[in-house]
Amino acid sequence: MELLAQGRFADAHRQLPRWGAGGRVAHLRPHRRVGEGDHAVSAWPEAWSITAQNLPEHARNPIHTDAGAHAAGFPRALVAGVTTYAYLTHPVVAAWGLDWVANGGGEVRFRRPVFDADVVRCEVRPDGEAAVVEAVTDEAEQPRAVFRAVRAGGVVAALRDGEALPAKRVELRGEWGSDYGARAGDPFDLYQQHGVVHPAVWPALANHLVHTEVARGSWVHTRSIVRHHGLAPAGATAEVRGTVVRRFQAHGERAVLDVHITIDGQVVASLEHEAIVALP
Incomplete structure (x- = not known):
């Protein structure tokens, strides 16, 4: 679905900084930053494709089932936006490595649905020093989603005032x-090799807040700005x-x-996260 953000939120993606020199991961430590003196990755992301699939836990949102999608006017189950995002990160991490997982970020916008069993082609183009990765399928209107990735996600900002949700x-x-x-069909095993959390987990945890505390019935993830502030070890306990x-x-x-997602009091990821929480 097309994003119709207004006001300062419409311009938020422009505030993502350009990156500088990359880093190199020599030793992985919980939520450490990757910086100067570590391994620099300079390759440019390359196109990649995969057959989209839903994960079992996504059936909690009826829109990710055929029955729920039909009720909302769609031909078949919508693939979770966070899974599409996981696919879009593949070319970025394959080129930029754990430096991006620790320090990078970007904005993903879900313009139209990706459906279960669609072949998703992740096509890459430059935007200055950023890499824009587009999810393209065989449907008439393309792209289905757009991810603008940068190598420096920026500093941690204070959590903004608003309706506080239970942690x-x-x-x-x-x-x-x-x-x-x-689990979503991507054989890229960098995260398992190094024991670090997959970057798609951060918007997935934001979705967890939406699903449990905000949404009413079927809902749709439309946009996220994601900033990484360190590597997170698999198995750690996070507070969202x-x-x-x-x-x-x-x-x-x-x-x-x-x-904000924290481990031992340190923010490892921060997001601005948007969803349609009650369908028309």
Whole structure:
């Protein structure tokens, strides 16, 4: 679905900084930053394709089942946006490595649905020093999603004021661990090799807040700005805190969340996360 963000949220993606010199991961430590003196990765992301599939836990949202999708007017189950995001990160991490997982970021916008069993082609083009990765399928209107990745995600900002949501404590394993991509059909095993959490887990945890605290019935993830602030070890316990900073109407009721994910009191990821929380 097309994003219709307004005001300063419409321009938020422009605030993502350009990157500087890359780093190199020599030794992985919990939520450490990767910086100068570590391994620099300079390759440019390359196109890649995969057959999209839903994960079992996504059936909690009816829109990711055939029955729920039919009820909302779609031909078949929508693939979770966070899974599409996991696919879009593949070319970026294959080129830029764990430096991006620790320090990078970007904005993903879900313009139209990716359906279960679609072949998704992740096509890459430059935008200055950023890499824009587009999810392209065989449907008429393309692209289905767009991810603008940068190598420096920026500093941690304070959690914005808003409707405070109950904090969640989550163990970073299973659906929240290192094998998110593998479970979604991606054979790229960098995360399992190094025992670090897959970057798609961060918007997945923001979705967890949406699903449990904000949404009413079927809902649709539309956009995320994601900033990485360190590597997170698989198996650690994370706290997810969020506030609803805006609600508005556009093709349904939308909510914009500000989210911090912390381990041992340190923020490892921060997000601005938008979803249609009540379908029209």
